[in-house]
Amino acid sequence: MNSSTHFQVAYVVSQDLIKYSSRLPSNPGRSILVHSLANAFGLLSHEHFSLRRLQVIKPKPATINDLGAYHAQNYLDALLRTPDGTDSEDSSDFGLEDNCPRFPGLSEYICLVAGATITAANALRSGYADIAINWDGGRHHAQKSRASGFCYVADCVLAILLLKRTQPAPALSLSSDTTLANVTPSHRKPRVMYLDLDVHFSDGVSQAFYSAARSSSRQVLTVSIHHAAPGFFPSSPLGQLPFDPSTSFDPFTLSLPLLAGASNSTFAAIWPLIERIKDIFKPDYVVVQCGVDGLAGDPKCKVFNWSLDVAAEGSLGWCVSRIVDDWKGIRKLFLGGGGYHAPNAARAWAYLTSIILGNPLDVSISIPDDPSHSAFPLYAPSFTLDVPAGNMLDMNSTEYLAEARKRFERASEMLQEILQAQQSQA
Numbered sequence: 001m002n003s004s005t006h007f008q009v010a011y012v013v014s015q016d017l018i019k020y021s022s023r024l025p026s027n028p029g030r031s032i033l034v035h036s037l038a039n040a041f042g043l044l045s046h047e048h049f050s051l052r053r054l055q056v057i058k059p060k061p062a063t064i065n066d067l068g069a070y071h072a073q074n075y076l077d078a079l080l081r082t083p084d085g086t087d088s089e090d091s092s093d094f095g096l097e098d099n100c101p102r103f104p105g106l107s108e109y110i111c112l113v114a115g116a117t118i119t120a121a122n123a124l125r126s127g128y129a130d131i132a133i134n135w136d137g138g139r140h141h142a143q144k145s146r147a148s149g150f151c152y153v154a155d156c157v158l159a160i161l162l163l164k165r166t167q168p169a170p171a172l173s174l175s176s177d178t179t180l181a182n183v184t185p186s187h188r189k190p191r192v193m194y195l196d197l198d199v200h201f202s203d204g205v206s207q208a209f210y211s212a213a214r215s216s217s218r219q220v221l222t223v224s225i226h227h228a229a230p231g232f233f234p235s236s237p238l239g240q241l242p243f244d245p246s247t248s249f250d251p252f253t254l255s256l257p258l259l260a261g262a263s264n265s266t267f268a269a270i271w272p273l274i275e276r277i278k279d280i281f282k283p284d285y286v287v288v289q290c291g292v293d294g295l296a297g298d299p300k301c302k303v304f305n306w307s308l309d310v311a312a313e314g315s316l317g318w319c320v321s322r323i324v325d326d327w328k329g330i331r332k333l334f335l336g337g338g339g340y341h342a343p344n345a346a347r348a349w350a351y352l353t354s355i356i357l358g359n360p361l362d363v364s365i366s367i368p369d370d371p372s373h374s375a376f377p378l379y380a381p382s383f384t385l386d387v388p389a390g391n392m393l394d395m396n397s398t399e400y401l402a403e404a405r406k407r408f409e410r411a412s413e414m415l416q417e418i419l420q421a422q423q424s425q426a
């Protein structure tokens with residue numbers, strides 16, 4: 001990577017990353033659809049006209065040392081020592097069964113997916129890019145010593161650990177975003193905010209950074225907006241509503257459980273709560289897990305009724321555009337996640353790429369039907385880019401959202417107190 005060249009958006013992908021990500025048992029063939037649709041729209045080309053410049057960069061596969069920054073050695077031994085994907089006795093000890101089976105190429109997959117997210121994080125740390133994307137990452141259920149919920153490697157956690165490391169100020173002279181010149185005042189360590197938009201609670205990431213200690217110096221804040229209901233994976237003990245002000249909670253590990261049918265209007269109503277937390281915490285980096293299993297029509301989840309179009313307030317596209325356009329002076333890492341309607345996941349991530357580049361495609365645009373885009377038939381019956389909302393009822397009442405607001409207001413107060421105390425100690 002030549003640090004004298006500055007690109008605003010680093011898009012991490014390689015043929016190997018696509019090959020092995022496409023073997024993920026929960027999302028077979030999804031990765032290739034995602035990147036070929038982005039390519040078919042010309043988004044990855046230097047000739048693509050957009051506000052921000054995109055550079056495709058290849059992931060550097062993660063080493064055992066890179067993975068060991070979070071994962072336990074015995075888990076890594078179990079994951080990586082059977083490259084042929086054969087079963088071994090300790091599989092169940094490490095969660096390598098049921099929805100996380102071993103598969104051919106598992107060790108290559110682990111190293112490439114984690115490596116892609118680490119490569120993206122390093123592009124931000126070095127000042128090579130202001131925004132970095134790894135749509136094959138975002139494996140937010142993986143634990144230190146255990147695979148869980150289709151996730152084998154905790155790439156989000158590894159990226160956060162890297163971003164929070166104190167470092168010499170990166171070269172910013174070529175950055176077009178002059179507000180970035182103020183990143184990380186010299187008197188404090190970098191702060192990282194993790195925002196998870198997947199329909200499932202980010203248990204793996206939240207647990208990694210959860211702390212019962214209120215007053216210690218904290219560099220990482222996690223927020224998960226997700227569905228919660230009895231029996232819905234995973235359980236989220238950190239965020240039950242209605243809000244009980246007498247229970248203690250960690251304001252650096254926030255959780256916003258939503259009820260079935262969450263639609264654009266619900267996301268529009270809660271968005272100011274997220275903005276407020278961001279304004280108080282003042283992160284230097286934000287890691288956004290953009291799981292798309294909350295979009296309407298997801299065949300596995302079927303719980304939210306969220307849509308894509310940036311023009312609709314509260315939609316996924318709208319939330320991402322708020323982050324890209326309004327969260328100034330913050331370097332951004334966008335990751336993928338869940339999404340079990342593969343063509344819709346491809347629609348969503350190709351579209352979000354266009355939003356990140358500053359020139360959103362029109363959602364009514366036709367899916368390209370040219371010889372280089374052989375996946376075209378999979379986009380039936382609409383053959384357009386949009387993922388529209390369905391007719392599901394949004395159960396998140398005004399009263400329910402008021403409870404969420406109370407919880408976030410209390411969290412905001414607590415955060416302010418802790419950060420002020422931290423500042424006065426510095």
Ligand SMILES: [Zn+2]
Pocket residue numbers: 198199200291293337338339
């Ligand atoms: Zn999910």
